[in-house]
Amino acid sequence: MSRSQSAGTPIIIVTLFLGAWLEVLPLPDAIEYLRPEWLVLAMIYWAIALPHRIGVVWGASVGLFQDVLVGSVLGQHALAMTLVVYIAQSTYKRLRVFPPIQQSAVVFMLVGVFVIFSYLVQDFSGRALLSPVSMLVPAVVSAVLWRLVYSVLRWTRRRFLVR
């Protein structure tokens, strides 16, 4: 039913490319560890906005793209992204009506899930060095920036009629 009406897939891909660009954009060393997980934020938004289209297959594909982008072991970000998108997709009705603060708190937990699962796979492949607690800093920054990402992507979705 809704599949036939879906439109604007190129716009979604463009926003994901922008997220990937922000993901590898060089930052000064002092704020490097604060870099939020842009791709996860974008995927959470699209999973909440278009739950009938953006599901685990999209999550795995985007995660795999991130794996190649940052040169990690294949499947590391794919696994974590799949889980995050699945959770976001299955709770989209609640997430949509949450007040901003509560939504940010949920986003913190979702990005936390992403970071922890990605850390587990990285540790399994022998490439983890820092403690996972330090990797939760991006989750806090992501939660803080969530409203901004949300507004920008909502504007994009309405402007370009993405369904």
Added chain:
Amino acid sequence: MLGDRPEATIASLFSDSNRSGYRLLAVLAVCVLLTFLDLRTNWVGWLRYAGGYVTGPVHYLAHFPTSMASWVSLQARTTEDLRDDNQRLVRQLLILEQKAQRLAVLEAENVRLRELLNSSARLSARVFVAEIIGVEPDLNRQEVVVNKGSGDNVFAGQAVLDASGLIGQVVEVGPLSSRVLLITDATHALSVQVNRNGMRTILAGTGHPDRMRLLYVADTADIVEGDLLVSTGLGKRYPAGYPVAVVASVRQDPGQAFLKVEARPTAHIDRASHVLLVASTASQSEQEQP
């Protein structure tokens, strides 16, 4: 429609969530399988290579603001600055040319002595320049991305240098860009020798951009702060005789069997913008020797 057949809607909702659960399991299984295949085999290398066509442009675009800023600062420089620079470079060139003259003599002498010893001579390797277009954002790994790919004859295992020392090796070749593992990465180690007395040890990265450590240095070893460590060429990855690091501190703990030696890389790893890729390895240049 909702009002017409509520049972059907509910049923379809349930069956839908069931199916999405199976789909999640299937996708997770594929992810885990991919991880295993990527870690244990090289069957999925093509996937990474194909992805390089998409991720390469992203890295180039991410480098764009940096190159733009350096272009602007170049345009904004005064003639006086440029003249100063020019003078400094001319002086530096004179000094380097003078050193190169001596080097030619020394190299010839080295070849003669090696012929006397019946061992093959080492030629100086050819290099080509690449630009660093990306730095790995993950703090767990010390890697950079350079703007040369498989089209430019880059190969996995190729040694990467800058003007003052070894930087790392190519670990992944994409169609448009390549990934270089730095010698400071925690999973990296190479064979070096102390330039002063030829003692061989292993130099390992720590994951910190300007700290490395020497492994298994005996308590009685002759090594002091300031010693230059050069590559040995053992392991056939790196060409021999390039400076790698300078010993920064030597600590002796009476309870331990080995010395605690820390070293600092000689290459400007976190400041380099251009690097040199060694076009031929030591063993290849030995074969090219007439």
